[in-house]
Amino acid sequence: MSTRPEACLTGMKVLDLTQFEAGPSCTEALAWMGADVVKVENPKAGDPGRTAGGKPGQDAYYFLQYNANKRSLAVDLKSPRGVDLIKQMARHADVFCENFAPGAIERLGLGPDVIRAINPGIIYCQTKGFGAGSPFEKSLAFDMIAQAAGGLMSITGEEDGPPCKPGATIGDTGTGMLMAITVLAAYVRKLRTGEGEHLQLAMQDSILHYIRNSFTYMERTGKPAPRAGSKTVGGGNPPIGVYPCKGGGPNDYVYIYTSRANPEHWNRLLKVMGREDLIGDPNYATPEARTERREEVDAIVAAWTRQHDKHEAMHLVASATIPAGAVMDTMELANDKSFEERGIRQTMQHPVVGPYTMSGWPVRFSGRTPPISTAPLLGQHSEEALADWLGLDREELGKLRRDAVIGG
């Protein structure tokens, strides 16, 4: 019995015309599950993500992270023979993905009508900033635009401060994940019935899926959900939020959450802090009382957290079965070897970049995460992919290369 995660989607062929992050994060997820993802790139420079912040002459770490386990086919889509090659590939593909600017794929002659006519069983996927039928459907979008227009920035930031952008790329990777789920569901149907599908997803619309809790607040109060700093939308009942720890650095904080649903959290916390004297004190005994005296409660907790470093504070609070988490920064996470031991982060050897470590698919299959392989060099698999999918022979491939229809 195989427990190789990469074997799950064996046989699934994905023709991947995506770039940057929203599209590539989707097809990368499929690649990690074992799909054969052939990334189609312009032979001159490839996915613009390849140069997003990287050193000259090598692929950027940005690109490496979103294109692991894929193959690269460099084809000139300005040449009719290049476009024809992609149409031939599309005949053999189960899935076609693109996230170009609105209208671009149609201008290339590879729009949904064209490709679905060639292969009615294909699952044709389009990711854009704004939805078809939205007043902004022709507008450009990047992750931060979707986060603004999708409501997420309005609920992120300090209570009295301006809207803030979450550090996570929910507009990009968040969107990619919703598309990946949908592609797989459509693929299950295709395996059963042979049907294709036309899937469309907008980044703005995806954000709504990730901020449903804030709609809960609105439904309850009739008001737009506000910003709440480190607290939950609506504020929650104290203690809740980040508390300062020893060290005083920008991330020397511990998050402590006492649940309204579990009144024991507060009493347990008082014990951890050596403040048994306050157990049962009516000034603090109920969530309502603590909310009324929020500043006092926060001061009591902070007086204790300041005496401990964040790891110690997390350990002490979490060990007493109260939800707690040290605020970890990216360097601390990268240096924490337990992520590598558990296969969440893995180290690869890239032929140009050398060794590098990245986060992979975090789900374990019988204890093991999918292995990561390095992102492809531009056009690294041009011949191989065309030979595999179309059965082109050495002579035909040589001619395509000499005529600069393919590159790499």
Added chain:
Amino acid sequence: MSTRPEACLTGMKVLDLTQFEAGPSCTEALAWMGADVVKVENPKAGDPGRTAGGKPGQDAYYFLQYNANKRSLAVDLKSPRGVDLIKQMARHADVFCENFAPGAIERLGLGPDVIRAINPGIIYCQTKGFGAGSPFEKSLAFDMIAQAAGGLMSITGEEDGPPCKPGATIGDTGTGMLMAITVLAAYVRKLRTGEGEHLQLAMQDSILHYIRNSFTYMERTGKPAPRAGSKTVGGGNPPIGVYPCKGGGPNDYVYIYTSRANPEHWNRLLKVMGREDLIGDPNYATPEARTERREEVDAIVAAWTRQHDKHEAMHLVASATIPAGAVMDTMELANDKSFEERGIRQTMQHPVVGPYTMSGWPVRFSGRTPPISTAPLLGQHSEEALADWLGLDREELGKLRRDAVIGG
């Protein structure tokens, strides 16, 4: 040819022992794609999400949002006959999902070893706060704990402020989406080979997947990624971020993004702002120059945005092919009828709650999003689900109910 999204996963049976959000968001996605999701709940109160912020006597909006399109089977898991019923259901299930506190499912006698021995072809899924093998694997976690310990809060907030919690529930729904992808991939393999799987996912580990861009910053600079307010991690080149608009309310801002990769964005923006006089001015001509004079650049842009409301500003900037987005609040999104016209938000009629509107699955299948049906009442489908999956007859069901093994 069917274009009904809900038909994609026809025949897939999910036994759903999840609660709150991380688990339910996963199984709800499967339900929206057409899986038969039977939610197993305690007959006394059900999923604690049912009372999370709701009015007395009715299911909370929180619950409604994460449990659409499911059936509810209320079974007493403290009774051996109740546990046995779940084991019988597990024989017929393709997928088993749980996200109880660490160790709880094993104590119920429904752990992975037990269920996989009964049904080796089952896909058994566990979602926890921290990963098996992590020093915190036995600790409780909620969304905000994962956001703290997974690095996301360290990169969210004002540059000189404390760590901030994004308003999106990446720790919960973000995790649920990664599990949904993995379940579907494993299901594709199961359809082909009959193999089952044991899937495990930690909320802390999931966060790492959504903050990969911040690791790009770290890789480039050797420093932990900082907070950057409304700008991108690392700051980006100005203009970037939210700019204040007419009105002066908490969300009267427009996000403007000029890309380093496209120098024309700045020149186009100058034209939109009627500042053609600055085109080519060496003080602002390059991203480097603008970064050096960030305050001046921001002041120039804000002087213009303050003259327009955010919608107008977005329209003017986006129409000039520069990425822009008004900062929308949740009320504005809810009141924008284009989301309902496009099927992104839908209105339902609940037998107790009455009419309510919520966000559904935002992906369109040939132009149409999956229809939402109301979340089930507690135990609404107890008899129906047992009859469907196990073929129990009216007499057997009546006895189970009389003996309080099932409820609803």
